[in-house]
Amino acid sequence: MNYVLYAMPFFFLLIGLELLADRWRGMRTYRLADALNSVSAGVLSQAIGILTKVVVLLTYAFAWEQLALFELSESSLWVWLFAFVFYDFCYYWNHRLGHERNVLWAAHAVHHQSEDYNLSTALRQTSTGFIFGWIFYLPMAVVGVPPLVFLSVAALNLLYQFWVHTRHIPKLGWFEWLFITPSNHRVHHAQNPIYMDRNYGGVFIVWDRIFGTFQEELDEEPVVFGVTVPLASWNPLWANLQVYAGLWSDARRASSWWDKLRIWFMPTGWRPADVAARYPQAKADLSHFRKFEVPLGRGAQVYALLQFVCYLLAVVWLLAQGDALATGAVLLACLWMALGLYSIGMWLENRSHAWRLECLRLAINLPAFWLAGELGMLTLDATAWAWLIGYSLVSMLGLWLVPRVGRTGTPAARSEANSPHIGA
Structure with missing residues (x-):
């Protein structure tokens, strides 16, 4: 069963309700271009996923058939509960390394590029995560979790994460100690230094508390959403390629062959010393942060x-x-x-x-x-x-x-669009 397909009407119903909440509370959490860019990335991800899901299916099924240590029954409720928790544990490490290693960040960065935070941001998904993502879930196959159970809990984990992408829900008391909530996931989408690289769980926040990556949302530190080198574009293709292009550019410029190779697997933001010296990159000044915007009639x-x-x-x-x-x-x-x-x-973009x-x-x-x-x-x-x-x-x-006035090219804000990514 394709859970995402059946969930889509509810996604857009909830987006509509969030827009009404915006109007009722006098907030502005949506901008049309940003929301369309986010959902476009999701549309592209779902379309390409039809072609690439075979990578996950074949590798998982092969590992399950050849390496499974136990024979777990897909008819057992306990197997499903175990798989649901185990999947989130694997997701934590997939997600965490997706922020900590350059080539993995290149795939995951798409989800963080929006400078708004609303339910459309949840639909902003990568089209290249399949390249390495399957590796992190092979332990489930080795333990013996059947493929049907694996695919189902993976979909349920993804669906859970939809509702936490909102600014309208405050902290939820004791619930914050066990589960991912809008508050602790807002932290995850922040580019404030105190919040960066925190709160990686998909459903459970306990992994972050155990492994030291938890950060509470602070009243005195309002969240600034986005990434430290902005996408500065509404192009969903460039959204998927931006960080890869930056890494390729640095690899091409590096004088050392060792640096050309290892840049892909080094911690996020690492650059060869000679490249960093010749092509320095300025850090974002959040005190003067301005969202990317293009005037459009x-x-x-x-x-x-x-x-x-x-x-x-x-x-x-x-x-x-x-x-x-x-x-x-x-x-x-x-x-x-x-x-x-x-x-x-x-x-x-008014190009x-x-x-x-x-x-x-x-x-x-x-x-x-x-x-x-x-x-x-x-x-x-x-x-x-x-x-x-x-x-x-x-x-x-x-x-x-439609009036064609002002369609003269590229605003100054777009000059950052071609800059390689240095972390988030």
């Missing part, structure tokens, strides 16, 4: 939101199809989705080429859907083609009606 914002909804519905359909689609068809869907989300990101890119995206839709039909991915009758052509024409009309 109301019409342009509405256009971006409506276009994004189409991709959100597309990923829901894709998840619903599950394993029924051929690999080539899923790959085509991922490429189509990546282009669309990239184009919407450029539109939100000078965004209008032309949108025209290209809309023009590509028809041949892309025709190819999907040829691959057996879709069955498009005359009515479906009429809807698709109608959507394209209405979108083109909207594109022409």
Whole structure:
């Protein structure tokens, strides 16, 4: 069962309720571009996950079949409870090392790049975490946790983490001692020095208390959300590549071959001495912190939101199809989705080429859907083609009606977008 698919309506219902709470309490925890960027990263992650989940499934199943020390029954409630707790223990170390080692941070950084903190931030997930993430859960296979139980508790762990991404829930008394809560997870998303690299648990905070990584949220130290080298972009593709690009740039510039290799596995923020000397990086000054923002007219914002909804519905359909689609068809869907989300990101950034890119995206839709039909991915009758052509024409009309004033290029805040990451 795809728990995420069935949970999605509840996710967006709760996001709607949080927006109402914002209005009622006079808070502003959402910005449209930031929220769309977060959910875009989640959409991309879910789409690519259909292709990459085989890495986790095959490695776990193989380890379970060949190395399991015990034969645990998936019909036993105790096995499920044990697996739920054990998974969170493994998650703690996966999450912790994801903050402490460069190459692991490169994958995980996506989740921390938002400078807002709301329920849409919970949907901001990596598309590259599958590369190393599977390693941390192999102990569960060795102990004998069946694959079905493993996949189920993994999904439940992820679902639990959704509700803690909010600023509207205060500290929860005794609950704070045992479980991850909005308060102690706000700490985890902070870039304040006192809060950084703390509170790694997914469901249970006890691991942090045991291993010395717990930090309470302090009234005298308001949380500043985000990462120390900002993404400064609404592009979900760049969000997934930013830290990798920074590490690659430093590795390429390093004079020592040993440094070129070890930079990937060194503690987060480590840089070769010669590179750091030639290309110094300034630390963020939180006393003058300003969120990344790009001025955009109301019409342009509405256009971006409506276009994004189409991709959100597309990923829901894709998840619903599950394993029924051929690999080539899923790959085509991922490429189509990546282009669309990239184009919407450029539109939100008010890039000078965004209008032309949108025209290209809309023009590509028809041949892309025709190819999907040829691959057996879709069955498009005359009515479906009429809807698709109608959507394209209405979108083109909207594109022409939206004022193009101010679409001159890159704001100064974006100059940081190409800077390599040095930690969070």
